[in-house]
Amino acid sequence: MKIVHVVEPFAAGVALFVKSLTETMPEDLHIIIHGEREHVMSAKEVKRTFPKGNVRFLRWKSAQRSINPFKDLLALSELHKVLRRLKRKNLVDAVHLHSSKSGFLGRMACRLAGIKNVIYTPNGAPFLSGKNFLFNFLYKQIEKFGNGIGGKVVCCSASELQEYQKLGIQASFINNGISLKALASVKKPKTKNDKFCIITSGRIEEQKNPALFNEIAAYFSGLNQFEFIWAGDGHQRDKLTAENISVTGWLNSQEVSDLVAQADIYISTSMYEGLSFGVLEALSLRKPVLLSNCVGNADVVKNGMNGDIFSSEADAIVKLLTYYNNREMIDVMGQHGQDICSTEFDMHRNFKSYQQLYRNIPAGEIDAPRKSVK
Template sequence: MKIVHVVECFAGGVFSFLSNLTNELDKEEYIVIYGINRDNTPSDFREKFPSNTKFIPWKSASRSLNPLTDLKALWELYIILKKIDDIDIIHLHSSKAGFLGRIVSFLLGKSSRTIYTPHAISFLRLDVSPKKRKIFIWMERFASFFGGKTVACSQSEKEAIEEQGIKNVTFINNGIKPLQIEKKENISNKITIISVGRLSIQKNPKLFNDIASEFKDNPNIKFIWCGDGELKSELISQNIKCTGWIERKELENYLTNADIYLSTSLWEGLPLSVLEAMSIGLPVILSSCVGNRDLVEDNGVLYIDKIEAVKNINELLKNKIWINKKGHNSKIIVENNFNMRNMAISYLNIYKGMKS
C-alpha cells in the first residue's frame, strides 16, 4: 500500500508515534508530508523511518491559527497531494493537519480513504481561553463533515470527541515497545519520583513544583524532571533536579533508578512517556485527565489536585511493598493493552478495510 502521512507537528510524541508505526509496518510504501516550522524536529529524522520513506516539506504549515497562512497551507497541501499518484491511504496527524487535510481529501475525492488521529485533540487544551476552545470544537465539527474516519489514541479521547457530537470515531490505544532495561531494586529508604516531557503548559510543571515543595524538608524523597522547555523557570523547589534534554541512554538510566512516575498533565491523547515508565515497572501517580485515565488500573492512582497527590505520595512512602507490586502490574498492563505490535496491526486492518 502507498500510505501518505500528513503532519504539521513533526516533533515530540507525534514524531515518535509516526516513526514507531512506520517501522513496525515497514513493508508498506510511505510518503511523509511534514511541517518544517517546529524547532524540536530531530535533525536526523530521516534515519528514524524505514528506508522506503519519502519526505515532502509542507512549508506553509504552522501551529497557530491564521486565516491567510492556513489558506496558503491548504492550497500547498492540495497541490502536493494532487501530484501523488495511486494513494491508498491518507493518514492525518494532529489538529492542523486534521482540519486542512480533511478538506483537501474531500476536494480530491479521497475522503473514504482518509484517517485522522488527533494525538490529544485541540479542544482539550487548557492553555487557551474558553472562547478559543469553542472555536476548536467548531473547527473539529466542521472538518468532520468532510468525511474520513477519526481514530483516537485512547478510549477517553474517543469519548471526549463523541461528547461534542462528532461521529465516525473509533480508537486504537497508543502502543510502545517495552524498554529493554530493568528497574533497579531500591534497598534504601530514599524515594525518587520522576517525570519526563517538555516543560510546557500541557505538562503543567507548576503543579509538579508545588507537589515537590510539600516534601522539601524530607531528605528521603527527591523529584526529577527529564526534559526542557519554555516553563523550566517554574521548577524552583530545591528538591527538584531538572536534567534538560538528555540522550536516550541517560534518560533510561534515570528511569531505572526511579521509584514512581508522576504526571501532572492537564490533557493528553495517551502519553508515551508514561507507557515507557510503566514498561520497566514503575507505579504511576497520574493527574486525572483524558489519556492518563486509560493507564491506571491496579498499578497506581489518579488524583484531582495537589492535596490528593501529596496524600497519595505520603501513603506510598509508608509502603515499599505497594510500590513493588504496583510497578509489576504496570509492566503487565503495557504488555497486554499497549503493545506496539497490536497497535500497528490495528492500524493496518483499518488501512486495508478503507482501501478495499
C-alpha cells in the same frame, strides 16, 4: 500499500506515534509530509530515529502551530499541491493525519485533491485544555467543521473517544502502544542513601501543567530524601522553580528510558492527553504511575493495581507519601503495570489495526484488541 502521513508537530509524542506505525508495517511504504518545531527538536534529529527502508520524507514548509488565517491558507495550498502530485504518481492508498492542525488542513486538502481514504488521529484533543472557554469553544467548532469535510476519526484512547462523541462526532479508537522495554534498561539496586525519585518526561508546556508539578515538588523541598526530575524541555521551563527539581533538557529515547528505570514513581500532571507514550513506557519499565485525573490518563490506571489517579495537589502529595512509606508495594504495582502494558498497550498488536483501516476496512470490523483499561 502506500500510506501518506501528514504531521505538523514533527516532534515528541506525535513523532513517536508515526515512527511506531512505520515500524509495525515494514512491508508498506510510508511517505511523511512534516512540519518542524525546531525549539523542540529539529526534523533532522527526528528523521534519524525512523526506519530507513520504508520511509520517505517531504517537508511541509508553510506549516506552523498557531492559528493564523494567512499562513494557514499558504499551508493548505502547499499541502494540496503535494497530495495532488503524489496521487498523480499513484503513491496514495491512504492518508493518515496526525494532530489537530494537520487534521483540519489535511482533510480540506484531501477533499480538494479527491482523496477519500482519510484517517485523522487527534493524539490529544485541543478543546480539552480547560484554560480558556473561548479557545475551547473555537477548537470544538473547528473539529466539528473538519469532521463534516470527511475522513474517519480514530482516537488513541477510550476517554478521548468519549469526548469526541460528546461533540456528536462519530469516531472509533485504537489504544496507543509501545514496544515493550522491560529488559531495555537494567535497574541498579537501591541503597538506603538513595533518594526517592519521582520523574516525568516530555515537553514543558501548558498542556503538561508544569505549575502543578512544581507545587507538588515544592511541598517536599525540605525533605532531602525526595527528588523530582523532568526529563525534557520547553517554553514553560521557568515554571519549575522548586529547588528539588532537576530539568534534564532534551535527551534521546534511551537516556530517558535509563532515567525512568532508575526512578521510583512516574508522575503525570497533564491537563489532557491522547494516551501518553511516556506513561506507557513507565509501565513497561515496571514503574507505578501517579496520574492526573484527565482524558487519556484515565485509561491507564486499573483499580489502583498499577498506580493511582489524583485530582488535586494535596491528593498527589498524600499518595506519594504513601508510596514512600510502603516501598514493598512499588515492585508489586510495577509488575502489575508491566502486565497491563503487555496486554493492553503492545504496539505490535494494536497498531496492526491501522493497517486494516488503511485498507478501508470499516472500523467496527477491526480485529486487533482495542479494549481500554478501566
